[in-house]
Amino acid sequence: MMYEKQHVQMKMDLRNNRRSSFSSMKKEKKNSIEEERFEIVDLSGLSLETLPSPTLNLGIVCKLDLSNNNLQIIPESLIARLLNVAVLDVHSNQLRSLPNSIGCLSKLKVLNVSGNLIESFPKPIENCRSLEDLNANFNQLRKLPDTIGFELINLKKLSVNSNKLVFLPHSLSHLTDLRILDVRLNCLRSLPEDLENLINLETLNVSQNFQCLETLPYSVGLLLSLVELDVSYNKITTLPDSIGCLRKLQKLCVEGNPLVSPPMEVFEQGLHAVKEYMSDRMNNGGTNQSNGSKSKKSSWVGRLVRYGTFNGRSHKTSSSSTRHRHSHDGEGFLMPEYRTIDGLASPRYMGMFSPRRLFSSPRNSLSR
Numbered sequence: 001m002m003y004e005k006q007h008v009q010m011k012m013d014l015r016n017n018r019r020s021s022f023s024s025m026k027k028e029k030k031n032s033i034e035e036e037r038f039e040i041v042d043l044s045g046l047s048l049e050t051l052p053s054p055t056l057n058l059g060i061v062c063k064l065d066l067s068n069n070n071l072q073i074i075p076e077s078l079i080a081r082l083l084n085v086a087v088l089d090v091h092s093n094q095l096r097s098l099p100n101s102i103g104c105l106s107k108l109k110v111l112n113v114s115g116n117l118i119e120s121f122p123k124p125i126e127n128c129r130s131l132e133d134l135n136a137n138f139n140q141l142r143k144l145p146d147t148i149g150f151e152l153i154n155l156k157k158l159s160v161n162s163n164k165l166v167f168l169p170h171s172l173s174h175l176t177d178l179r180i181l182d183v184r185l186n187c188l189r190s191l192p193e194d195l196e197n198l199i200n201l202e203t204l205n206v207s208q209n210f211q212c213l214e215t216l217p218y219s220v221g222l223l224l225s226l227v228e229l230d231v232s233y234n235k236i237t238t239l240p241d242s243i244g245c246l247r248k249l250q251k252l253c254v255e256g257n258p259l260v261s262p263p264m265e266v267f268e269q270g271l272h273a274v275k276e277y278m279s280d281r282m283n284n285g286g287t288n289q290s291n292g293s294k295s296k297k298s299s300w301v302g303r304l305v306r307y308g309t310f311n312g313r314s315h316k317t318s319s320s321s322t323r324h325r326h327s328h329d330g331e332g333f334l335m336p337e338y339r340t341i342d343g344l345a346s347p348r349y350m351g352m353f354s355p356r357r358l359f360s361s362p363r364n365s366l367s368r
Contacts, residue, residue, distance in 0.1 A: 038062035038084060044069070051078065063087040067112070070094055076101045083107070091115045091135070103127035114138050114159075126151035137182075138162045149174040161185045161205070166212075173197045181205070184230070187212050196222030207232040207253065221245045232256050244278030 039056060040063045048069040058081040066074070071093040080101035082088070085108060092115040102108075103124025111128070114137040121136075126145055131152050141163035145151075149171030157180040158172075165186040172181075173194040181198075184207040191206065196219045204226060206213060213234040220229070221242020226249055231239075233256035243249070252271055259267075262277045 041065065044089070051075065054078065059083050061085050063089075065089045066093070067091045068093075072096065074099055080104050086110065086130075088112070098122055098125065100124050106130060109133065111135070121145055128152065129154060131155055133157045135159045136163070141165055143167075144169055144172070147171050153177070156180070158182070168192055170194070176200065179203070184208050186210075189213060190215070191217055193217045193219060195219040198223060200225050202226060203228045205230040207234065208256075209234050211235045216240050218242050224248070227251065229253070237261070239278065241278045241282040244275045244280075244282060246275070249275070 037060060039061050041056065041061050042065045043051075044065045045068040048066070048071060051066070051071070051074070058078065061082055062084055064082060064085055064087070067089045068091070071090070072095065074090065074095065076099040079099045082105060085105055087110040088105070088108060089110075089112045091112045095113065095116040095118055097118060098113065098121065100122045101124070102122060103126070105128050107130055108128045109130055110133045111131060112133075112135040114135045116139050118136065118139040119142060121141075121144065123145060126147060129151060132154055134152070134155060134157070137159050139160075139162075141160060143165065144160070146169045148169055152175070154177055155175050156177050158175070158178060159180070159182040161182050162185040165183065166189055168183065168188070168191060170192045173192045174197055176197060176199055178198055178201050180203045181201060182203070182205045184205045186209050188206060188209045189212045191213075195201075195217060201223050202225050204220075204223070205228075206216075207230045211234065213231075214236060216231065216236065216239065218240045219242075220226075220240055221244070223246065226246050228251040229243075229246075229249060230251075230253040232253045236254075236257040237259060238261045239254070239259070243252075249271070252274065254267065261281075262274055266273050266277045
């Protein structure tokens with residue numbers, strides 16, 4: 001930089017008649033370079049208890065890594081100046097809260113606050129509407145913001161495993177771009193009813209909710225993109241029949257539940273057999289169901305037909321011209337053929353891990 005200034009000054013001395021124009025051009029060029037240059041700041045693993053006063057213009061920082069330190073607070077003023085940050089990583093610290101100024105991070109796409117002591121998110125976090133990946137595993141969260149699904153509309157991955165969540169906000173079902181939802185190792189008692197809006201959800205993990213989760217909503221069968229479903233180690237006795245309509249489902253984990261339906265001998269035959277069993281139950285309207293349950297099940301059949309998920313053949317239709325027509329009169333359906341998948345994945349019990357240790361994939365995971 002010193003050489004550049006001397007070089008410029010020499011030129012300016014030799015060309016006094018063009019001093020004004022040259023100076024103006026140089027200033028514009030310098031400003032242009034500063035606007036395009038972004039910095040990655042890595043202060044991870046330094047055992048920091050407080051943050052040093054920044055000497056860098058925080059407005060040009062695109063990624064800030066403060067992970068694996070001993071930070072208890074992050075200054076409001078520091079976060080407020082990170083106007084262009086896209087990745088903020090503060091995992092494995094001692095944070096009990098996030099600053100309200102986090103709502104100023106309009107360009108933030110990845111936020112990792114896992115392995116801290118956070119009990120709740122500040123409401124301004126809903127202003128981070130560019131956020132795509134939120135990792136809050138291994139904290140003390142008791143609830144998520146009620147309107148999180150209405151505001152963080154670009155969220156694709158939400159990981160909040162190993163917390164103390166008792167329920168999920170109903171607005172969560174409005175996250176239509178969500179691909180991965182990991183809420184294992186919480187205290188969930190139920191899931192939102194309108195899950196069918198999660199049209200891009202591929203992985204749903206609600207395992208190990210400390211024996212609190214007893215049922216799954218019928219709308220699970222309308223998760224058109226679902227590939228992996230893990231409900232292991234809960235208190236579920238009956239899976240909803242609509243699971244038989246999950247065409248893309250390739251992995252189903254149910255180990256550690258007192259399941260009655262489907263019976264274990266069906267699971268032993270593999271995922272294809274489970275789907276057939278569940279679709280047969282739906283065809284027959286279920287067994288030993290009350291009138292109220294039958295009515296609810298019937299209404300869901302109509303929705304499955306409308307969504308194009310449950311589009312088999314009517315039992316009473318035999319001619320080729322009507323063989324593939326959807327039936328709306330309550331008659332049974334035959335599910336289309338599914339590609340056989342060998343075996344049914346059942347992960348071993350994982351238990352609790354150190355906050356700094358990531359979950360690894362189950363050893364018996366089913367893949368293509």
